[in-house]
Amino acid sequence: MLEVKNGGIETTVQDYPGRIGLLDQGIFPAGPMDDLAFRLANLLVGNDPGAAGLEVTAGGAEFVFTDARVIAVCGADMQPRLNGAPIERWRSYEVAPGDSLALGWLNGPGFRAYVAVSGGIDVPVVLGSRATYAPGEIGGHEGRALRAGDRLPLGTPSSAAAGGRRVKPDLVPTYGSEWVVEAVRGPQADPDYFTPEDMDFFFSHAWTLDRNSNRTGYRLDIHRWQWARTTGGVAGGHPSNILDNGYPVGAVNVAGDQPIILTVDGPTLGGFVCCAVVAQAAMWKLGQMVPGWDKIRFKEVDIAQAADLARQLERVISADSLERV
């Protein structure tokens, strides 16, 4: 059992890849915002890389374990402490019944930390996943963020679970405050909807992530787009309007003047244009951006390049990326 002493700002149970196959029912996949740190944390404790673990956003959470487990904390530096003593991120530790894991405030770049526990968090599977999907109030623990007093059941640990393992230092992702995010042109990129100048601006501007950004969407700066059309025709008066269609996960959706990246809890369908889509292999970076502070530049890649990046990322999600301390 994992007892929540303090849920912090927003701590949720997630699994990877979340709820796949429900886009046509209005459900985005949910899952961790940073799937790279999340999956490495699971590997460290001997779990399947997609097993259910915790996503701690912006810091300030505390948990107590009621039985012997192996744990790991990956992602942003929230100065993790085990029974009050500092521990390292990106490595596994053995915990005993009664041990307490505390995450403090953010220390340096990055925004989300991931806690994996051997055996995984054994909340009920809802529509194929344990991931918390707050807009639909399903998954995770009662479909919501964790609060003090919540008690989460844990699964059976694998015999491979052991403390004293770490992610090879050269494979630990580095975070900063200025991000380069690989993105592929979206369905309404030039020439019918955006002008070539609009797209050049999109791929060269250092966008600021608005502080009103969360798991449903990442808002970027307001920009006066040129637009290739003067109106949206039957779909509405503004040239950003189209007849409603499905939205890709990670799409950069432009509603009027404001671009919004549709993150893992976002809307599945709507009537605004999408100029680009964040490459699958770059989605993890979004999870570590600090709203209201960090800058993003989009680097254009084509589908084949993005598929290569995805293959490279998958190769990192492997026991070969770990070593004994």
Next chain:
Amino acid sequence: MTQHDGRASGVILASIPAREGRPQIVYRQAGDRFMLVEFGEMEFDLTMSFRVLGLNRALKEHGLDGLIETVPAIRSILIHYDSTRLAPDGLIQAVEDLYEHLPPFETLRIPSRRISLPIAFNDQWTRADIARYVEHIRKDAPNIINGNNLEYGARYNGLRDAEELIEYVMATEWWSAAIGFFPGLPFLYPLDRRYAIVLPKYNPTRPWTPEGAVGIAGPCLAIYPVPSAGGYQLFGRTIPIYDPKQRNPAFAENPILLRPGDRVSFGPRVSDQELIEIREAVYAGTYQYQIDDSAVFDVGEYLRFLEATREEAEAFRRRQEEAAKRTPVP
């Protein structure tokens, strides 16, 4: 809109011109794991939805390797695929092959459940959120008359009064062309064009909408599955279409009630008090949703119906246009 004449350019991976029996189809890249397939032009044509759902069903049944899921909408399908296993060209070729082997459009018979939902018009819950909107967001919103959107809706469509608007909403079946935005939210379009209400959206949008609220914007009717912000003109409230706690047998297999290709009608018309009682029965598990599972939608028959009612529908559309010109937009 630019004409593409079969050339691929930029994000357009392929463009197949219209020819006998099929509209233009444009394949657009949508990132490295999605592709958007668009039918015809950017215009409102409900019959495109039948083609979309015909192809969508074929795609699902075919089970192409590397295909993950599809998202049908009014004139498009968003395909989710694994580009590390299936190259875009291979996907396009597979979709084209499937489309070519679909039966002729006029002979399509689409499994299409018929579902009727009780509704309270001009109910206390939507009126309460409209009152909050007037108090906190916009005092002079022209789409709010006497604390509701029905009277504005009647005026904008050239109808006598709110009562006639209600008759129109109840007179037609509504085609579910897509589910999305929020979990389980249906995008419903009127099958009988003689009663096709059109309305502009709220401006600015409304921060609150009750769960179960029913509203229209453009030609589209939506039912709100969860309490949320919204922009549609509200005219009533119905029973839950989404229940994450799965408290009724209708939600036993899935917390989402509606699917693309369903036909929804509204009735019986109930009072606020009756709606409260029905909603309680829904959550108690004793209310039985009115669903005909075995119904089939015959495209050819519907096309004949459209033809037979064309003049009347056209007359209403002209009346609407005249009325809309005289009515302020929000």
